[in-house]
Amino acid sequence: MGLGINNQIQVWVSALALIMSTLWLVNHLQKTQNRWLVKFTDWLPPILFAYLIPAFGRLIIPIESIIPSLSWFSKSFLIPAAVFSVMAGLNIRSLKSVWPKPIMLFLSGSFIIASLPILILGVAKLFFLEVYLDWQSTDLWKGLVPIVGSWIGGSTSQVVLKEIIDTPDPLFLSVLLIDNIAVNLWTILMFQWIKKSDHIDNKWGIQKEKNTELNAEEKKGGWWSTELLVIIGYSIMSYWLPWSFLTMILCTSVLGVIISVLAPKWNTANSLRWAGWLIILVMVFLGFKLDFSQWNIPISLISVVLVWFVFHALWIGLHTYIFRVPSAWLAITSMANLGGISTAPAVTAAYDQKLMPHAVLLSILSMATGTLWGLWTIYWIQQLFVTL
Numbered sequence: 001m002g003l004g005i006n007n008q009i010q011v012w013v014s015a016l017a018l019i020m021s022t023l024w025l026v027n028h029l030q031k032t033q034n035r036w037l038v039k040f041t042d043w044l045p046p047i048l049f050a051y052l053i054p055a056f057g058r059l060i061i062p063i064e065s066i067i068p069s070l071s072w073f074s075k076s077f078l079i080p081a082a083v084f085s086v087m088a089g090l091n092i093r094s095l096k097s098v099w100p101k102p103i104m105l106f107l108s109g110s111f112i113i114a115s116l117p118i119l120i121l122g123v124a125k126l127f128f129l130e131v132y133l134d135w136q137s138t139d140l141w142k143g144l145v146p147i148v149g150s151w152i153g154g155s156t157s158q159v160v161l162k163e164i165i166d167t168p169d170p171l172f173l174s175v176l177l178i179d180n181i182a183v184n185l186w187t188i189l190m191f192q193w194i195k196k197s198d199h200i201d202n203k204w205g206i207q208k209e210k211n212t213e214l215n216a217e218e219k220k221g222g223w224w225s226t227e228l229l230v231i232i233g234y235s236i237m238s239y240w241l242p243w244s245f246l247t248m249i250l251c252t253s254v255l256g257v258i259i260s261v262l263a264p265k266w267n268t269a270n271s272l273r274w275a276g277w278l279i280i281l282v283m284v285f286l287g288f289k290l291d292f293s294q295w296n297i298p299i300s301l302i303s304v305v306l307v308w309f310v311f312h313a314l315w316i317g318l319h320t321y322i323f324r325v326p327s328a329w330l331a332i333t334s335m336a337n338l339g340g341i342s343t344a345p346a347v348t349a350a351y352d353q354k355l356m357p358h359a360v361l362l363s364i365l366s367m368a369t370g371t372l373w374g375l376w377t378i379y380w381i382q383q384l385f386v387t388l
Contacts, residue, residue: 011063015070015288018057022284023277026050047155048180050280051173054287067288074285075163075245080252081235082278083371086156087256088227089272090368101325105316106333106362112315113151113337114373116308117144118380125385131300141381142167143175143301147308148377150179151338153370154363155279159286160249161374169290174297178305183338186309187347194331194351206324227270230259231278249371257368272364328352336362 029046032038058064121141124132135141142165149157162172193200201207234255238248259266320330328351335344336359344359 008065011061011066014061015063015066018054018061019281019284022050022053022287023280025053026280043180045180047280047283048176050283051176051287051290054284055173055290058288058290063288070285070288074282076239077235078278078282078285079160079163080238080248081231082156082275082282083160083249083252084234084256085227085231085271085275085278086367087253088231088259088266089268089275090257090260090364101323102329102333102358102362103365104323105319105325105329106336106365108319109312109316109333109337110152110366110369110373112312113308114148114377116311117141117148117377118384120144120304120307121381121385135300136385139168140171140298140301141385143171143298144304145374145377145381146172146175147179147305149370149374150175151183151370152366152373154367155283156275156367157370157374159279159282160371161378162286164246164249164375165378169286171298172286173290174301177297178302182305182309186338187335190331190335190347194328194347197326197328197331197351200327204321204327206321206326225267225270226265227267228274231271231274246375250375253368253371275367332359333362335359336366 026046026049029037029041029049032041063070121132121135121144124135145165146158146162146167149159149161161167167175234252238252241248243251260268260271316330316334319325320327331351332344332348335347344363348359
């Protein structure tokens, strides 16, 4: 009996050490100024290591007995805290700086990202029935919804949607890798696009609009801030409320926005800082569940993602031309969706550094709406094709 308890303690201590080490490494990679590491993380984002390191760690540490406890803690406390902190980090008052054309282009891009999986499944059902039935029977379609979350909302939405539809862990790893490669290729294309945007505007006859300045961004407070205490308190309170996981996500999202709008002393920068740490923790806990022995990358999923990207590009390009939006905003809004809060400002800086705050703002809006778009995708897939 004593030996069993000692073994359990050793497993927990080893798991905790691995969690802390992973947090330190990911944080170091995110902040590094080393040019070789910067180039490396341009292709393999640090958040991916938060998922892979624990997965490799379980090959050494026999943690199978505590995986259910880790999953329970993540779903009950970490995910509600992460969603709340992301939504509470949205500064609604600043949205007027990107209204109306840029934000309409951004929403249009979000709409097509969330709609294309529904259209692709519809086409497959009509013309490629064998492929459609295979996707339905093997649950491959469950890989599409986390991609919607990633391309619109980032890691937080991706993880939440994975939990909602119960995407198998080996498939989720395939989604992460395919998503990472696709987004990196898109980023390269957007760098080239934005550098040539003035030339494109001239050819398309689009007039360049004046920049709108944003107010100075908020400064982060101390580590033990009011925001952290509220986030912790809310995650504990949400656990005791008698609601489903989906209801919790929706209510948490609404409450986060209300806090950001109505609480005059709420520091959105602090809220987003804690959101960053929390989503790393969630990814670490998910990594413990990954079993490499069951992993493979479906070729059909790669093909669907390629088709997805092509139609997304055609859609936003057509929208840019028809509504006469300066083409630099195509790259900025697209990267705010697909690239997120790190790469969107980088691409924007290649054109005009004064627009970087706008890229950050749109990225935050993307983080705040990604889960809702993913739920919209799930609803229509459920109505038209499968029963969840």
